[in-house]
Amino acid sequence: MKERDLIEWIRGQQQRMPPELVHGIGDDCAVLDASSLRRLCVSTDSLVEGTHFRRRWSSPYCIGRKALAVSLSDLAAMGACPVACLLSLSLPPDLPDSFVQELLRGFLQGCRLWNCPLAGGNLAGGSLQLTVTVWGDIQRGEPVLRSKARPGHWLAVAGEVGLSRAGLEILRSENPCLDDLQSDIQLMRRYRDQRPFEALKAHLLPSPLTAAGSWLQQHSLPSAMIDLSDGLATDLMNLLRASNVRAVLETGPDSALAGRCRRWGITLEALLNGGEDYALLFSLQARRRNRLESSYPGFFPPCEIIGHLEKGAPAIFLEGEGERRRFEAQEFKHFSGDA
């Protein structure tokens, strides 16, 4: 299929366009009416073959859908509502048309699921890469930054942590061929046990927490927030550095983190260093904890307090059973360990 035919095919797919999008696909730029926007949040992220995915382990549908999810997670971290996105695709010349269409089908399915229409993009020949730019808006209040966490604030996580890495471990050890996966129902039929199903779903079909992020922002709950892509410990360090505070995570037997380790059968190290969670990590003022716990909607992914912040140079300490020890973050490296 030629570039022009592909663009026509995309234009033929039904998309609900927001009223502020004056011109979508088909001109040199997408055009937005800025008068209905207030705080425009923009971010870009890439999925690269060999670095972030393999064709044997991910179907084109999953790759397309995940590329959008990963970028939307950055909007979630600011508390912004998605407005629209751009997709820049680099495609090897020998890629079959069916692969490209499945990839776009997955991407456009994400656009519908998460209310973020595709407004334009670019096609080039090259190795398989998807670069997605998303923009979102905040109609009331201000975006949540990484730099406003303070000593005395609680530290909380919304969403699952460590599960996506457990999914990657399954792919590494079992080396299954999942290149035709098109939905989580198919995945469930293949993996009947809850743990591998949930782990592979978290890795292959992640959902960005844009609704939860926006809810938290609208209720003025987080003082600082970041999304988890490189691992809880690594991204927590980024938040700590931006805010110049230290973190103490509760790891005793009754703690939220220990409960999560038991639930998914993973070690604390794997949970803290696992990547691609696309969960939200945020701090909140002590007096807001009650409001979070009493009003956080039950239909959102689980949200729990995992520790607190203290005065001190940026560092992570684990505290459980009367002991406190320092934890060094190890950045999650996708496939760099193998390949």
Add this chain to the structure above:
Amino acid sequence: MKERDLIEWIRGQQQRMPPELVHGIGDDCAVLDASSLRRLCVSTDSLVEGTHFRRRWSSPYCIGRKALAVSLSDLAAMGACPVACLLSLSLPPDLPDSFVQELLRGFLQGCRLWNCPLAGGNLAGGSLQLTVTVWGDIQRGEPVLRSKARPGHWLAVAGEVGLSRAGLEILRSENPCLDDLQSDIQLMRRYRDQRPFEALKAHLLPSPLTAAGSWLQQHSLPSAMIDLSDGLATDLMNLLRASNVRAVLETGPDSALAGRCRRWGITLEALLNGGEDYALLFSLQARRRNRLESSYPGFFPPCEIIGHLEKGAPAIFLEGEGERRRFEAQEFKHFSGDA
């Protein structure tokens, strides 16, 4: 250099941030205050190693600078003024730090030259690719679309056409090593004749016509406009299809196109099918021709009438010395012919 160090290095480079940019590099998103914006134009474009450039023929400085120029050309085509940009970089792990820094130096030099600060981005491991998202604004009037050209309108070009392809031909035939090129002065020292110097400059160090595009929009001159990246004939066909009109280009000995062929020593075919011009092609109402010719600033790249539009199915006709013949566009393919 680790990702974090690189981001810190970028943050350390002086950049003039526009007042509407509330938060730049360093958080999950860049944040813009939408209240000072009106018609936000957004576009994305990529430069891919092997497809759009080769390291022997382009220095990292030139690659970085050109990546921004190419994206800004899309803003120029709408008549929008640049506001800010995002850079998504995919880098092979064995690339030396000095290469990455030179590439960013070229990119940031472009940011300064064309008033478009870098507001954020993304780094990933992979083959060498640069994906740039730019956004611009239009404070008065509406963006210039491709679809508003009508029969009876003149067709004009601002900027050079075919020159960049002539530069590519020099690279192909002479295979020079230009991997340390950092400025057009260096290029001039090496190529003392005007033609190869101008041709290589057009190919390696193009400048987007954002100032001219914005001037044309502000003076309500173009009825439709497109930037030339795939070749004059191919991009003209895109404009004709969007507007559903046909074009007649003047090619007689006294025509503007014939003059350009003589000036740069290229054939009409090479001029019409050459790519990466980043010139602006636009239509204008008959009664506006005088205003264009009398008021177009002399310090902008040359602007000339090259033909007119007629009623009829989208097609290009060449008219010279009493004859009219149809011309089939051949899309410019960068390196696909060799490599």
